[in-house]
Amino acid sequence: MTSDRRLFLLALGSAAATLAACGGGAAGRMPRPSDRAQRIQPSSRGDFPNIPFADWTDEEPEYLLYPGDEIEVALPTAAELTRTLKVGPDGRVALPLIGQVMAADRSLSELEQAVSAAYGSQLLRPTVEVTLRQAGPIRVWVDGEVRTPGVIEMVGDLDAHQAVIQAGGLLPTGKAERAALIRRGPGGARMMRVIDLRPRRGEVVALRRGDIIFVPRSTLGELAAFFTQVRSAMPIGFSYSINGSNGAGYASF
Incomplete structure (x- = not known):
């Protein structure tokens, strides 16, 4: 295991522990590694049971109503x-x-x-x-090491790199190759994958309503502070907790 990989996994475990004071959602797991894209570097739940994200899937979840609809x-x-x-x-x-x-x-x-x-x-x-x-306004959130973090309203198709450009572009301190994309999955569980936002190197990732892009300064351990900040900005409540029976973490909006 490379030092970068080890740091990433330890940072995510720390993020889960930091968020344990917030309240309830639906249990989930980290996404498993993909053979098709080396840039996606998650962990299995068996190795890190407190990481609060479900397995990544591109399956479209059932439409949920949203303010403005x-x-x-x-x-x-x-x-x-x-x-x-x-x-x-x-x-x-x-x-x-x-x-x-x-x-x-x-x-x-x-x-x-x-x-x-x-x-x-x-x-x-x-x-x-x-x-x-x-449908009401279709919005995504961009935060972290970008010049103008905040909410972006989608007009037509929008990919992750375009969203970051609309947020003023990356700061020199941003770790573009290890940005986080957080998305609602089937059943309402929150999923997370690592995406590469570097020009000409990164993948094209089409965004969906409610997606969150977070560009860290160094590691994804900064997700803990990001979740704390984003809770009050979301129109539908965000919560996190530790399930007392098995110690499994989960997150939901």
Whole structure:
């Protein structure tokens, strides 16, 4: 094992321990090494059980509603209650008779079930159909050793290198070849992989809504401080905890 590899794994273990004071999510594992891309250098959970990320996959997760999304909540058996609404900044929508309902971070079917249950005391047949009319702003986050860290709104396709350029480019102190890409995976688990952002050497990584790019100064051990800072900026809560039964770490948004 190279010294750089050993430092990377030890740093990630330290990040997990530092974050153990925050609260709950869904259990996950670090991604396993890929034979196709040597730049991706994760660890198996068996070796490092406290690293709080799920196995990386390019599978598209089920769409989850987000603040700014426009939806239609239709009640076929009570058409006068049908509404077209935007998910508010707090993630909620307001519906007649039942008031505020949390919509963000739920799939369309989950919201249908929640609204139907809420209308159960008001209607004999609370059949609910939720349709996504228009997706709200598609944003990604760029932080770390870039000139203007913050939120970037995607207009069309955007890859990781382009996002860093929009964030003002890399600082001389940035470790471009070992940046972190953090993404929501299937089931809501958070995944992390190492990407190479060096011009002409790095890979092209298409971004998805909610992706986070973190460019470290030296090692990915700086992820601990980054997570602490990003929690208050996310529209849907971020949390981290240690599962008391088996000591496994996990993270979720």
